[in-house]
Amino acid sequence: MLVTHERSALRITTACARARKAGAIPGDALSDVRARVPALVVAHADPAGDLAALERLARRMRRWSPWVKPVTEGTVHGIALDITGVAHLFGDETGLVSDMTTTLTGAGLAGARIALAPGFAAAWALAVAGRSACIRVDSQRLVPALAPLPVEVLRLPPAIVRALRLAGLRTIGHVLAGPRAVLGHRFGALVGTRLDTLMGKVRDPLDPLPHRTRPHAVRRLLEPVSALEALQALAGDLAADLATRLQEAGLGARRLSLRLWRGGGVDLQIDAAASTPEADAGRLARLLCHRLEAGADRLDPGFGIEGGLLMACDPVRRAARQVDLDPDAAERAGAREAARNLADRLRARLGAERVRRPRLNDAWLPEDAEDGPGGTRPADIPALVQPCQMAPGRTRPTLVYRPPEPAEAVAEAPDGPPRLLRWRRQILTIVAADGPERLCPPWWRGHEPTRDYYRVETADGRRLWVFRAGMYGAPADTAVPQDLGAPPPPSGARWFVHGRFG
Numbered sequence: 001m002l003v004t005h006e007r008s009a010l011r012i013t014t015a016c017a018r019a020r021k022a023g024a025i026p027g028d029a030l031s032d033v034r035a036r037v038p039a040l041v042v043a044h045a046d047p048a049g050d051l052a053a054l055e056r057l058a059r060r061m062r063r064w065s066p067w068v069k070p071v072t073e074g075t076v077h078g079i080a081l082d083i084t085g086v087a088h089l090f091g092d093e094t095g096l097v098s099d100m101t102t103t104l105t106g107a108g109l110a111g112a113r114i115a116l117a118p119g120f121a122a123a124w125a126l127a128v129a130g131r132s133a134c135i136r137v138d139s140q141r142l143v144p145a146l147a148p149l150p151v152e153v154l155r156l157p158p159a160i161v162r163a164l165r166l167a168g169l170r171t172i173g174h175v176l177a178g179p180r181a182v183l184g185h186r187f188g189a190l191v192g193t194r195l196d197t198l199m200g201k202v203r204d205p206l207d208p209l210p211h212r213t214r215p216h217a218v219r220r221l222l223e224p225v226s227a228l229e230a231l232q233a234l235a236g237d238l239a240a241d242l243a244t245r246l247q248e249a250g251l252g253a254r255r256l257s258l259r260l261w262r263g264g265g266v267d268l269q270i271d272a273a274a275s276t277p278e279a280d281a282g283r284l285a286r287l288l289c290h291r292l293e294a295g296a297d298r299l300d301p302g303f304g305i306e307g308g309l310l311m312a313c314d315p316v317r318r319a320a321r322q323v324d325l326d327p328d329a330a331e332r333a334g335a336r337e338a339a340r341n342l343a344d345r346l347r348a349r350l351g352a353e354r355v356r357r358p359r360l361n362d363a364w365l366p367e368d369a370e371d372g373p374g375g376t377r378p379a380d381i382p383a384l385v386q387p388c389q390m391a392p393g394r395t396r397p398t399l400v401y402r403p404p405e406p407a408e409a410v411a412e413a414p415d416g417p418p419r420l421l422r423w424r425r426q427i428l429t430i431v432a433a434d435g436p437e438r439l440c441p442p443w444w445r446g447h448e449p450t451r452d453y454y455r456v457e458t459a460d461g462r463r464l465w466v467f468r469a470g471m472y473g474a475p476a477d478t479a480v481p482q483d484l485g486a487p488p489p490p491s492g493a494r495w496f497v498h499g500r501f502g
Helices: 019-021 030-036 047-063 093-106 122-128 141-148 158-166 174-179 180-187 189-198 227-249 281-294 328-349
Strands: 002-006 008-013 068-075 076-081 114-116 133-134 218-224 251-261 268-278 306-311 399-411 418-423 426-441 451-458 463-469 493-500
Touching: 008 030, 019 180, 019 306, 047 068, 068 122, 068 133, 068 281, 076 122, 093 133, 114 122, 122 141, 122 189, 141 174, 158 189, 174 189, 180 189, 218 227, 227 251, 227 281, 227 306, 251 281, 268 281, 281 328, 418 451, 418 463, 418 493, 451 493
Parallel strands: 114 133
Antiparallel strands: 002 008, 068 076, 218 306, 251 268, 251 306, 399 418, 399 493, 418 426, 426 451, 451 463, 463 493
């Protein structure tokens, strides 16, 4: 059951058959219905989302007709198709209806109703109020099929429908039996107009959805080419043509599809992607050239490339940029531009699946502060060029070891920095240290020890990030968390190297 805010109350807009049987009537207040039926499942209606989904479904139905339009009358949604001259492509109308039923059932729309009639108004009425889920009516059988239907299928205003019912005209047959002059004088001329449209005497035009064409550019060559430099030049020309079309339409492309026509009938397809919508010819050309160069060893031009087609797969509207009066804005914009170009080059050369961006978590322990390589997703998002914001005062090394590597240290008790460090079979002398930074594990982990982190610099110039798990003199069984491996020494403290700076 779906509800929406209306007249300062939640009112029912749509209810399933079981809800209606239990007493949920569209238009009633939700509080009244819940008082009678407490177990109802309620969700908020999304009219805009419903219309968008209906339009997407209508565009998919263009496989049956190029003239398609979504139609909404109150709470009833449908799709109108003009199948004039296309039924023979499926054998006949029976084959067309069978293909529709099979496709809609496979898409999870097994309850969809289908009606074929000489006009749109008659087909809509039969689909909404007909006695069967699939109805086919020709001109000779149109009146007998429409006569038992209620007057609501005339799509009249609610006031006129109520007046017709009060006058005893409850079906289309009752309206057809009445004198036309009396109907027009008593209920208005709209009744006659809608009745003529329903019977096919007045044409009901169908305005189809506009066709969306993706911006594209085409180039044909006088002679086939095979060299990588010639293919990159062709990609640059295509990018310049596509950029002009994108700029004229105010669009930007995030994904590009380059199809190279190879002699012999087998085409080559190369895909490229950008972090943000692009409409600059130079940047589009660089993306394509990087992709061609990265796959040069696998690129087989055969007897030569005879031309190409470059298409913007998902063009989006480019947002206007406001001029920033901050004197440092140009420097920040340059840094973002450099990061974006670097990300696009890496994705073009290495592949989108190999370029990843860690996600920061609301945690203080380093192993929980960000997702590891297995938990990140490919960075095919505009946020790729956004820097990871670390909390103030948290300095973290460039390289973090997973898991921390055990070490031995000589340090002043109880919480002094290390002076000597034995790590990876080497004895390192500490010449400078900064710390400690104490990090406590979350309480729900149980009795894990606190950690004291130090940034240290060794005599040979290495800058390490080390920590002591536990305190000197603490019980040995609580000195080291379970995920750090080796058993603690009797002193109850253990040293680890967790990362490296620079």
